[in-house]
Amino acid sequence: MNDLLKGKRGIISGALDSSSIAWKVAERAHAQGAKFVLTNAPIAMRMGEIKKLAEACGSEIVPADATSMDELSNLFTKSQEVLGGKIDFVLHSIGMSPNVRKNIPYSELNYDFYAKSLDVSAMSLHKMMSVAWKQDALSAGGSVVALSYIAAQRAYPFYNDMAEAKAMLESIVRSFGYHYGKKNKVRVNSVSQSPTRTTAGSGIKGFDDFFNFADTLSPLGNASAESCADYCITMFSDLTRMVTMQNLYHDGGYSTTGVSMEAMAKFSA
Numbered sequence: 378m379n380d381l382l383k384g385k386r387g388i389i390s391g392a393l394d395s396s397s398i399a400w401k402v403a404e405r406a407h408a409q410g411a412k413f414v415l416t417n418a419p420i421a422m423r424m425g426e427i428k429k430l431a432e433a434c435g436s437e438i439v440p441a442d443a444t445s446m447d448e449l450s451n452l453f454t455k456s457q458e459v460l461g462g463k464i465d466f467v468l469h470s471i472g473m474s475p476n477v478r479k480n481i482p483y484s485e486l487n488y489d490f491y492a493k494s495l496d497v498s499a500m501s502l503h504k505m506m507s508v509a510w511k512q513d514a515l516s517a518g519g520s521v522v523a524l525s526y527i528a529a530q531r532a533y534p535f536y537n538d539m540a541e542a543k544a545m546l547e548s549i550v551r552s553f554g555y556h557y558g559k560k561n562k563v564r565v566n567s568v569s570q571s572p573t574r575t576t577a578g579s580g581i582k583g584f585d586d587f588f589n590f591a592d593t594l595s596p597l598g599n600a601s602a603e604s605c606a607d608y609c610i611t612m613f614s615d616l617t618r619m620v621t622m623q624n625l626y627h628d629g630g631y632s633t634t635g636v637s638m639e640a641m642a643k644f645s646a
């Protein structure tokens with residue numbers, strides 16, 4: 378299908394390098410006819426990779442630390458100026474835990490870092506929508522998608538305080554989804570993605586082993602970043618106008634599989 382996002386204006390956060398899920402979403406959104414602004418934390422700009430993506434997509438870059446209301450406010454104001462109207466879709470693809478980065482075990486969390494994890498990885502979604510709400514920046518029927526992980530529902534020992542961040546993120550999806558749906562028919566959903574080899578993903582201890590575990594359990598195998606991008610595009614499109622306040626698993630069937638024959642074979646005596 379072509380031109381699914383023709384005429385739509387968007388904001389895409391979180392493209393750090395070509396392995397980022399947001400990078401693939403940007404490429405797919407461009408291919409489907411959307412115009413959008415790219416954003417990331419000022420510190421991520423220094424790596425310079427995002428400029429290549431911006432050139433390929435004909436996009437402008439507006440830096441914003443997603444924890445700063447002022448910077449987010451500037452992001453939504455500038456994006457509407459650059460794109461020439463209200464915003465039809467927003468991708469929240471942001472996650473970071475200082476506890477994970479510093480290998481601090483879950484039972485000994487540093488609470489300042491914990492607060493930072495929640496602010497960057499979850500509260501930032503609330504802040505984005507709150508800024509958009511105040512500026513009346515989202516068009517009627519617009520779509521907001523945040524990326525999540527199944528550790529919001531189940532215990533994954535290595536996922537540390539990011540588990541709480543994802544649980545909070547998904548709760549914000551429901552709560553703000555209600556209010557924004559009532560206000561302006563804006564849809565808010567999270568996509569709960571398979572383990573994916575990206576900078577954030579690979580930062581999790583034991584990632585490769587877990588990647589293989591999930592791949593062995595899922596009937597379709599792990600979902601790639603590219604297929605996640607395709608799913609996000611459908612969520613931004615008019616084909617999903619009535620889907621809101623959902624956590625949507627995009628995981629090759631992992632979340633509803635008890636065990637696979639391949640996984641059992643590894644334990645056969």
Ligand SMILES: NC(=O)c1ccc[n+]([C@@H]2O[C@H](COP(=O)([O-])OP(=O)(O)OC[C@H]3O[C@@H](n4cnc5c(N)ncnc54)[C@H](O)[C@@H]3O)[C@@H](O)[C@H]2O)c1
Pocket residue numbers: 390391392393394396397398399417418421441442443444469470471472473497524525526569570571572573574575576577578579
């Ligand atoms: N990789 C996986 O296995 C996986 C699985 C499920 C969900 N996710 C989620 O997908 C999303 C994207 O992650 P990714 O895997 O593409 O990794 P990534 O490292 O490419 O993306 C994370 C992004 O968050 C940005 N970021 C961090 N702090 C920020 C701040 N203060 N303000 C603005 N941006 C900030 C980073 O610069 C980076 O671009 C995250 O929410 C992640 O939790 C990833």
